Amino acid sequence: MTTPTTNPGPEPNPRQLLKELQERFAVFRDCQPLAIGIDKQLQARVPGLDRKTLRVALAMHTHALRYLKTMSGATDRFDLDGLPSGEVTEAHRSHAAEMVKERRRKQADERKLQREAEEQARRTSEKLGRLVDKFGRKP
Structure with missing residues (x-):
């Protein structure tokens, strides 16, 4: 497995590392509950892993x-x-x-706010349309 941590260059990419872990290990791909200490197992199996990048990738996954x-x-x-x-x-x-x-509660709240914003925009647009009809110049 070639990881961004073993290639010289810019900052290691946690998303890319996670993608590679999912390709290599079914436990990641299938989202199975990970063993406590999986980070140590990974460092033993994949030499050269950047610890910080691994921590971020594992946090993203979990x-x-x-x-x-x-x-x-x-x-x-x-x-x-x-x-x-x-x-x-x-x-x-x-x-x-x-x-x-x-997470579901937050998503529901965000959807509600989005619907309210769309409704407000629709009312504002209708109101502006009525004002244009009332006060707009007629040829």
């Missing part, structure tokens, strides 16, 4: 809605080979479920 949904109902964690490696505690399941709930 905060994704798909991963959180999986975690909220999971019982087992998995290592890089897809083998069970510990269990998902009730506290971790509850935390994931709460994050999913919060």
Whole structure:
């Protein structure tokens, strides 16, 4: 696996690293609950990984809605080979479920604000149209 961390050049790219991890390891691709200490397993398997880039890539992965949904109902964690490696505690399941709930609430709030803004823009446009009709110059 060629990672952006082993190539000389600008700052390593966490998104690219995550994409490469998903291509190489089914546990990432399938959004299975990751084993505690998966970062150490990755550093042992993929030499030259930039720790900061790996941390950011793992955070992106574990905060994704798909991963959180999986975690909220999971019982087992998995290592890089897809083998069970510990269990998902009730506290971790509850935390994931709460994050999913919060994310959905925020999305609903954003949709509501968007609809309200669109409705306000429509009313403003109609009002301006009436004013133009009333006060516009007639040929």
